[in-house]
Amino acid sequence: MDTAILPSTFLLTLLLAVGLLFFIRASTKDRTEMMQLVSEQEETVLMPQLQEYFRSRSYRVAEVDHEKNQVTFEGFVKPSIFLAVFLTLLASAGLVCLSLVFALLFPRFGNIFLGLVLFAPLSGLFYWKKAGRLEKVVLKLESVANQPQLFSKITVVAHRDELLELQKALPLKPNE
Numbered sequence: 001m002d003t004a005i006l007p008s009t010f011l012l013t014l015l016l017a018v019g020l021l022f023f024i025r026a027s028t029k030d031r032t033e034m035m036q037l038v039s040e041q042e043e044t045v046l047m048p049q050l051q052e053y054f055r056s057r058s059y060r061v062a063e064v065d066h067e068k069n070q071v072t073f074e075g076f077v078k079p080s081i082f083l084a085v086f087l088t089l090l091a092s093a094g095l096v097c098l099s100l101v102f103a104l105l106f107p108r109f110g111n112i113f114l115g116l117v118l119f120a121p122l123s124g125l126f127y128w129k130k131a132g133r134l135e136k137v138v139l140k141l142e143s144v145a146n147q148p149q150l151f152s153k154i155t156v157v158a159h160r161d162e163l164l165e166l167q168k169a170l171p172l173k174p175n176e
Helices: 005-026 043-056 081-105 107-119 121-131 160-169
Strands: 032-039 060-065 070-077 133-145 150-159
Touching (some): 005 081, 005 121, 032 160, 043 070, 043 133, 043 150, 081 107
Antiparallel strands (some): 060 070, 133 150
16 A cells, blocks of 8 residues: 555544534534614514514513613523534544544554544534523614605624524515
């Protein structure tokens, strides 16, 4: 066998393992964004709809700042069982590949390296512990008078998935 193949295969497999570790770590990363949305509805009509939407998504009102016309909602985000299982399967596949490369490099200890696969459930456990957290959504509502009509401008600071769901559920458009 060519002597350059094993070290290069090991290096590539090690780089893939590092990528897998960063992928697992990124699964728990906070993805909070700020977005400005507009609605053709008035503030008095829109605010109860927003409160009902967030109540239906298991958020509760945590703080109301009347001076800034701002409301802060809090809710616990549950980790995804699917993603925990998926990350465990990905880690298993990655650790099997790494152990096979180790077995090729060190044939005497080949079967011992397969024990690395036993560490795969740690990735799902890591995700499960870190992904469940208290999320905050901050809403700031303003009325803007445009010549022909009055509309509401909403500044929302929330997780990007929550922003997408909010746009789907209520008649809100991105501010341009």
